[in-house]
Amino acid sequence: MVIEVLFNEVCNLYGDGQNVTYLQATLPQAEFIFTALTDEPYFLCNTPDMIYIGSMSESTQRRVIEKLLPYKSRILELIDQNVPILATGNAGEIFCKRINYVTEKIMVEALNLFDINVETDLFDRFNGKVLGSLDDLTIVGFRSQFSFLYGDNSNQYFVKCMRGVGINRSSNLEGLRKNNLICTQILGPILPLNPLFCEYFIGLTGISATAAFKESAMAAYKQRIKEFNDPKVPF
Amino acid sequence: MKKIRFYIALYAAKLSQFLLKILGRNATYFPGKIAIRLCKDFLKHITPPKTVIAVTGTNGKTTVSNLISSILTENGYSITNNSFGSNVQAGIISALIEDTTLCGKPKKDIAILEVDERSSLLIYPQMAPDYLVCNNIMRDSLKRNAHTEFISYIINSALPASTKLILNADDIIAATLGPNNKQKTYFGLDAEKPEANTPQHIRDIVYCPSCGALLESEYVRYNHIGRHYCPNCDFQSPTPDYLITNIDRTNNTFTIRHDSDSETYTLINDNIVNVYNFGAVIALLHEIGLSYEQISKGFSQSKIVKTRFETIQSGNTNITMLMAKGQNPIACARCYDYVARSQVENKGLVIIVDDLDDNINNSESTCWLYDCDYTALKDPSIKQIIFGGPRCKDHVLRAQLAGVDAEKISICENATKAAGMIDLTKCQNVFVLHELYRAADAKAAKEMLISMGRGEL
Numbered sequence: 001m002v003i004e005v006l007f008n009e010v011c012n013l014y015g016d017g018q019n020v021t022y023l024q025a026t027l028p029q030a031e032f033i034f035t036a037l038t039d040e041p042y043f044l045c046n047t048p049d050m051i052y053i054g055s056m057s058e059s060t061q062r063r064v065i066e067k068l069l070p071y072k073s074r075i076l077e078l079i080d081q082n083v084p085i086l087a088t089g090n091a092g093e094i095f096c097k098r099i100n101y102v103t104e105k106i107m108v109e110a111l112n113l114f115d116i117n118v119e120t121d122l123f124d125r126f127n128g129k130v131l132g133s134l135d136d137l138t139i140v141g142f143r144s145q146f147s148f149l150y151g152d153n154s155n156q157y158f159v160k161c162m163r164g165v166g167i168n169r170s171s172n173l174e175g176l177r178k179n180n181l182i183c184t185q186i187l188g189p190i191l192p193l194n195p196l197f198c199e200y201f202i203g204l205t206g207i208s209a210t211a212a213f214k215e216s217a218m219a220a221y222k223q224r225i226k227e228f229n230d231p232k233v234p235f
Numbered sequence: 236m237k238k239i240r241f242y243i244a245l246y247a248a249k250l251s252q253f254l255l256k257i258l259g260r261n262a263t264y265f266p267g268k269i270a271i272r273l274c275k276d277f278l279k280h281i282t283p284p285k286t287v288i289a290v291t292g293t294n295g296k297t298t299v300s301n302l303i304s305s306i307l308t309e310n311g312y313s314i315t316n317n318s319f320g321s322n323v324q325a326g327i328i329s330a331l332i333e334d335t336t337l338c339g340k341p342k343k344d345i346a347i348l349e350v351d352e353r354s355s356l357l358i359y360p361q362m363a364p365d366y367l368v369c370n371n372i373m374r375d376s377l378k379r380n381a382h383t384e385f386i387s388y389i390i391n392s393a394l395p396a397s398t399k400l401i402l403n404a405d406d407i408i409a410a411t412l413g414p415n416n417k418q419k420t421y422f423g424l425d426a427e428k429p430e431a432n433t434p435q436h437i438r439d440i441v442y443c444p445s446c447g448a449l450l451e452s453e454y455v456r457y458n459h460i461g462r463h464y465c466p467n468c469d470f471q472s473p474t475p476d477y478l479i480t481n482i483d484r485t486n487n488t489f490t491i492r493h494d495s496d497s498e499t500y501t502l503i504n505d506n507i508v509n510v511y512n513f514g515a516v517i518a519l520l521h522e523i524g525l526s527y528e529q530i531s532k533g534f535s536q537s538k539i540v541k542t543r544f545e546t547i548q549s550g551n552t553n554i555t556m557l558m559a560k561g562q563n564p565i566a567c568a569r570c571y572d573y574v575a576r577s578q579v580e581n582k583g584l585v586i587i588v589d590d591l592d593d594n595i596n597n598s599e600s601t602c603w604l605y606d607c608d609y610t611a612l613k614d615p616s617i618k619q620i621i622f623g624g625p626r627c628k629d630h631v632l633r634a635q636l637a638g639v640d641a642e643k644i645s646i647c648e649n650a651t652k653a654a655g656m657i658d659l660t661k662c663q664n665v666f667v668l669h670e671l672y673r674a675a676d677a678k679a680a681k682e683m684l685i686s687m688g689r690g691e692l
Binding site: 037144187 | 374377378379381382383384385388437438441442447449596597598600601602603604605606628629631632633635636641
């Protein structure tokens with residue numbers, strides 16, 4: 001099994017980098033290919049079993065878009081082949097139509113895999129939580145972001161929020177999904193925080209695995225679900 | 236001529252300060268809040284002391300500003316500072332109002348203002364500091380501070396070009412602050428250079444901000460602290476004007492070189508993050524005109540405040556209380572590293588770093604735990620680890636992911652009782668790492684360990 005981690009040296013904010021460590025602990029036999037921003041992506045000439053990309057700064061996001069734009073058709077092929085791709089935090093925004101960096105007064109055309117636009121305002125930091133459902137799985141997570149997404153994701157969302165907001169403050173549908181490309185604005189350690197989702201995501205490759213340190217992970221996960229269901233806990 | 240609104244705000248704030256003090260309440264934030272409510276640009280109108288020194292950056296602000304204040308006071312200067320209050324706009328205004336006459340004139344010579352980085356835009360455009368000290372810019376509370384590029388952007392957007400900057404040459408992010416500021420002085424640390432460039436858990440600058448090439452490093456101490464250069468252009472860590480050349484842990488001294496002088500000072504604390512703090516203090520004090528003798532005298536009589544670092548002996552147990560800021564992954568990781576490197580064996584750790592406010596009728600974001608490097612906790616000298624507080628289960632998972640042996644970990648959801656789980660027959664050196672606002676839990680842990688050390692529990 002080959003897992004490609006894109007630009008981990010810069011796309012690792014908010015603890016996102018540890019999703020990779022958790023995958024490594026869960027899949028000790030897997031080969032991890034770390035593609036740097038200055039490298040040619042492995043996926044260009046090969047088909048990895050899984051791809052991961054994490055949160056980044058706004059200037060890095062513009063550089064990542066510039067880097068990936070020439071490979072758009074290959075990325076579409078991978079999506080059509082159902083390769084699981086997970087993009088956390090603001091990484092998924094690179095697959096949207098365009099990003100308006102309001103504070104810096106910059107508009108960038110992104111990969112346009114979703115008919116969704118992004119507004120990024122450095123003076124509007126949103127902090128929140130997500131308690132959502134993905135089929136019969138409960139997903140918990142944290143949000144801290146400068147950006148919201150605008151457009152119709154009603155047929156292509158990641159989770160339906162029971163509590164917390166979706167792609168923007170008036171949506172309850174969080175994230176974007178196209179086949180096995182999952183983009184979520186949940187940031188940080190989504191996989192260790194959701195061991196069952198970690199197993200689900202690995203399962204999309206056709207392999208079944210037990211999440212690492214599952215006993216400890218489940219104990220923390222169950223406590224968080226309980227807390228997130230408590231009406232006193234603000235979202 | 237000052238606006239009438241300013242004087243109304245000043246008198247109202249002073250009255251509130253007076254009343255709060257009579258009531259025995261803390262008057263270090265609310266008076267400033269009143270002043271801002273009545274006069275939005277209050278800071279612009281208040282006459283500051285002759286010299287204004289701002290201290291900012293992710294870690295070390297309080298230690299640096301406290302040391303500067305105490306050394307200046309020791310040398311007969313009169314000081315306004317916000318060391319007992321808040322480091323946001325209202326706290327800074329409260330401190331200035333306290334030391335301002337009813338005519339709006341300053342009573343003191345120098346203002347030492349610890350400034351929260353996020354508050355830069357509300358402060359510097361209204362009151363330009365003469366000096367700004369910045370020790371480092373690192374990952375901090377992700378909810379407020381996002382990432383280092385954002386913090387640099389905020390500070391640079393607010394910083395007047397006239398301010399003289401005192402910057403850490405070994406923090407290449409802090410060192411590049413103030414592109415329009417002509418006057419810059421750098422300090423750095425040459426002693427105890429690491430032999431190898433070990434991979435860092437997180438590093439917030441990887442590519443050259445000038446040309447985008449991959450930066451190369453002479454060495455890295457931790458995270459991005461070290462010496463870096465771009466192989467493709469002339470971007471590099473600046474040369475320090477004040478260079479710490481030696482740390483003598485046996486005699487508790489350190490040596491700093493500037494121009495052709497070599498000066499030796501008392502090493503108040505041997506944690507490397509504090510050595511950088513001392514470099515910042517000495518550079519600033521020299522730049523404002525103090526002599527070696529003046530600084531040295533002050534240093535020898537200074538201490539790190541007990542709320543941040545304290546050692547206690549109780550029976551055969553050595554107890555070290557260390558403040559380890561919650562939600563701040565680097566500060567916390569440096570504390571873990573300090574414990575691991577401490578030259579004693581049989582260590583026990585009580586870790587109480589959950590955010591107090593975020594756990595009252597809430598569920599704290601634990602993302603920061605994954606930015607924090609837990610690998611130091613694997614050190615074989617650490618025999619037992621107790622995670623105390625509501626997020627203890629998250630800490631266990633995080634520690635296991637870092638390779639810490641689960642056998643030596645215990646949890647206690649009630650942080651107040653966590654220290655009671657330490658086995659003193661195994662651990663003669665107990666370190667309590669506590670969050671800034673968990674003073675009550677830290678006190679309970681200290682008292683419990685002192686009693687246990689005496690054999691009373």
